[in-house]
Amino acid sequence: MKILIVDDFSTMRRIIKNLLRDLGFTNTQEADDGITALPMLQSGNFDFLVSDWNMPGMTGIDLLRAVRADAKLAGLPVLMVTAESKREQIIEAAQAGVNGYVVKPFTAGTLEEKISKIFERVEG
């Protein structure tokens, strides 16, 4: 299971990386915004994408749309982990095809629950 973590704050990337490692996902890579993430996704055979929303350069929602528009990546499961908590935005992300939405600050338990739910649905 190869996972890409996209967040503009390195500390948040480290926290997510450590939480994922605790959950048994050790193969992770990092990117600091959508612009760096997209080429990595296109060439890297990733199985899962965890992305923040508000990032300079290319935001998480634009990255999500780019992923869904790319024939090769369209089926990639995407979890949004973000501080953005307006209802319109959550609906916007859902309409753009997000697989899960976690609001910051979050707990390890929430992250684990959302990830396992996504994989249940993807595999089932």
Next chain:
Amino acid sequence: MQEQTETDQIRLELARTLVAHLEAGENEDADRVIGELAEIKENELFTEVGRLTRELHEAINGFLLDSRVSEMTQVDIPDAKERLNYVISMTEQSADRTLTAVEESLPMVEALDKQAGELLAEWDKFRSRLLTKDDFRGLSDELAAFLQQTQHHSNSLHDNLSNVLMAQDFQDLTGQIIRKVIDLVHDVEEKLVKLVRITGGKLESSKKVDDPTVLEGPVVPGVEQGDVVANQDDVDDLLSSLGF
């Protein structure tokens, strides 16, 4: 008051003249008198506009000459930006130190847990008299090595926990810096309110326009941020209502 009665007197006289002209059918003269009457009114208006303009001019000048305003724009606000940037870098450093300590500690704890589990299994065998003399000698060596490693790892864990402890010093410092910036924001607010008053605007409590394209960032208690969810449960409810 004196001036007022004088104006009234003139007006009254002009009005009488006007009536006289009209009754006599002297239309041209009547028009001239109407013109004079209007002129009196216009003069009053011009005087009033002039007075207001002068007051506004003086008030704006007074505002601009207020040394606090220029000090705020030239010194305090750039200074506040520096301070806030420093807060970002301090909190980032602290998070990094803490994360490094945790990343170093977790594998040590995992190793100790794994070795303790293995030794416990061997120890249980020994207590059930299932170990040969040679096996026991092996176990004894392993135990000695384990105790040594436990001591070594405990020292490292102690250092790492101390690092985590020390990394929290940012709270005090950033708290002081942020409080100063809050004071400045308060000052700026007061000056802005004054400026709005001078220019004659009314401070109506206008509701913030909710622009869905603006990213709000984290929810802050006590700040109006539009239609936001309260917690992860709300997010889950919203998504499940959308068929997730």
